[in-house]
Amino acid sequence: MKITYVSNFMNHHQLPFSQRILSQDGVEYTFVAIEAIPQERLDMGYEDMNHKYPFVICAYDSEKKMRQAEKLIDDADVAIYGSCPDSLIMRRTNKGKLCFKFSERYFKEGTGLLQVPHNLASAWKHLKPFENGPLYFCCSSAYTAADLNRYTNFKGRTFKWGYFPETKKYNxxxxxxxxxxxxxxxxxxxxxxxxxxxxxxxxxxxxxxxxxxxxxxxxxxxxxxxxxxxxxxxxxxxxxxxxxxxxxxxxxxxxxxxxxxxxxxxxxxxxxxxxxxxxxxxxxxxxxxxxxxxxxxxxxxxxxxxxxxxxxxxxxxxxxxxxxxxxxxxxxxxxxxxxxxxxxxxxxxxxxTWNAQVASGRFVELARKIIKGDLAQTLFEDGPCSSAEILDNGWYHANES
The missing domain is CATH 3.40.50.2000 (Glycogen Phosphorylase B;)
Incomplete structure (x- = not known):
């Protein structure tokens, strides 16, 4: 299985997942970085990882690298998208090729009446074009599924996900x-x-x-x-x-x-x-x-x-x-x-449970199940790649604790 992950730049949150998925049987993996790490992050002590790892292609380096990246996206069995332009997702969805979007929530500023016009316009621009698939969402927020299904319909295509920084083992x-x-x-x-x-x-x-x-x-x-x-x-x-x-x-x-x-x-x-x-x-x-x-x-x-x-x-x-x-x-x-x-x-x-090793193995299993056309929502009961249900902002109140 060829997997290509497209996002802005490699960082210490994405690295453990990338390293673990490389160890999965039968998987060829490439990370496509579409921009350089911002100077602000470098000033904070973050490492520039884009040029450090052989599985990272820096598409922004040259036209040749960009063409190489586009071919990797087109030829992959599965493409994963993080922070990137919608056009790179449409390269595959327009051809009916399997895609996953790793996404935090869409409407952080709220979903009240005053936000409806802006939210609706954003949903129709960035979500509506993908409503008919084959785009699945790995939700890096418990509120992503609700946002996805507020103005558009992605029911049955949302799975629990997250960020997976390094997991240390301790006594x-x-x-x-x-x-x-x-x-x-x-x-x-x-x-x-x-x-x-x-x-x-x-x-x-x-x-x-x-x-x-x-x-x-x-x-x-x-x-x-x-x-x-x-x-x-x-x-x-x-x-x-x-x-x-x-x-x-x-x-x-x-x-x-x-x-x-x-x-x-x-x-x-x-x-x-x-x-x-x-x-x-x-x-x-x-x-x-x-x-x-x-x-x-x-x-x-x-x-x-x-x-x-x-x-x-x-x-x-x-x-x-x-x-x-x-x-x-x-x-x-x-x-x-x-x-x-x-x-x-x-x-x-x-x-x-909530670590890169478990998440990478489950992701490959989930992708293979979807490719086969099997029901994927019930593959895991909880944790990464289990079904992400719709959760409202007001799910928790102090008198319930």
């Missing part, structure tokens, strides 16, 4: 002991280490973590909170820490490389994920769960309904509900055994 007992033993210079040994990581921008709501810290401190909790990242809210957050008097328990560490962030996750007891519906997937959830963190995450984040079973392998809170957010965090701080259980279960979720 879980040793990992949990490491979390209990970590201290930072100038800090007293905390009851719990709490971590927030991401860009410091409005829709990620890092300020919610500082509001949380102020309330926890007032209630007498002993903890250390670390915030990793940079962005437009950085000065505002520094001022919040000062004005709320939490500079003795909250530290801002600035931007870090992905490897440095993972090291902090390995040391953290609790990971906070506070984004709203603008967070398409949120790979920090995979990474923090893989690192054995007990996560507390907003229900609006695209990865949360797929990865987190509330009270089983992490805790979900109602997006924007600060009181509920704090309640869920306090459940973890009040019970060391419960916190450890959430962290261990989170690790198992990623190491056993």
């Amino acid at each position: 879980v007992d040793e990992l949990m002991k490491q979390k209990l033993s970590v201290t930072s210079a100038g800090w007293k040994h905390p009851q719990a280490s709490i971590l927030w990581a991401g860009r410091l921008i409005g829709w990620k709501h890092p300020d919610a973590s500082i509001e949380l810290a102020a309330s926890l401190k007032e209630k007498g909790y002993s903890f250390k909170m670390s915030i990793i990242g940079n962005g437009e809210m950085e000065a505002q957050l520094h001022e919040m820490i000062r004005s709320k008097g939490v500079d003795d328990c909250v530290e801002m560490l600035g931007a870090m490389s992905p490897n440095e962030v993972r090291a902090h996750m390995e040391s953290a007891d609790v990971f906070l994920f506070t984004s709203d519906f603008n967070e398409g997937w949120g790979a920090v959830l995979n990474e923090s769960m893989n690192s054995g963190c007990a996560v507390v995450a907003s229900h609006a984040i695209g990865s949360v309904p797929f990865l987190v079973k509330d009270g089983v392998n992490g805790l979900v809170y109602e997006n924007g509900n600060q009181e509920h957010f704090e309640k869920q965090v306090r459940r973890l701080l009040d019970d060391d055994a419960y916190r450890r259980k959430m962290g261990e279960s989170a690790y198992t979720t990623i190491s056993d």
Whole structure:
């Protein structure tokens, strides 16, 4: 089976899937990069992977490379599309050739009455031309299926997917002991280490973590909170820490490389994920769960309904509900055994199911089944490549937790 993956550029989220699918029996695989990695990402410490791996074709390098890429797309048994122009998808759908689109949700800005004209126009431009197939969707958000079927009809062609960053294998007992033993210079040994990581921008709501810290401190909790990242809210957050008097328990560490962030996750007891519906997937959830963190995450984040079973392998809170957010965090701080259980279960979720090895094997099996004309929606019960059902934005409420 020849598989060609077309997207903007190779990155550390796509690399594990690419490497694992290369190891599948009977698979020839090529990744087509249609643009160079942006300088902004390079400045943040990201590696330029486009020219590093032999299975990557840099179509933007020359006309010759672009023609080579187009032939790979045309000749593949299966083409996968990430971020790319619709014209590259139409090369195959117009010929009835099997395609998959790896996609986050389409309508992040909402689906209320005011958004209908814009959303409808976008759906008819970017989705309607593919409504009759053969285009299937691997949904890198639990809300993608609902968006796809709001103005167009892709029922029966949506499957659970995601981002699959590197999955590390740990001795879980040793990992949990490491979390209990970590201290930072100038800090007293905390009851719990709490971590927030991401860009410091409005829709990620890092300020919610500082509001949380102020309330926890007032209630007498002993903890250390670390915030990793940079962005437009950085000065505002520094001022919040000062004005709320939490500079003795909250530290801002600035931007870090992905490897440095993972090291902090390995040391953290609790990971906070506070984004709203603008967070398409949120790979920090995979990474923090893989690192054995007990996560507390907003229900609006695209990865949360797929990865987190509330009270089983992490805790979900109602997006924007600060009181509920704090309640869920306090459940973890009040019970060391419960916190450890959430962290261990989170690790198992990623190491056993939601990883590149499982996803690549299932994807090949799914593609082969569709090519044969067999029913594919029931191939897997849960996890990658299982059926992605329609999920409304309001599926979760605080009184249900």
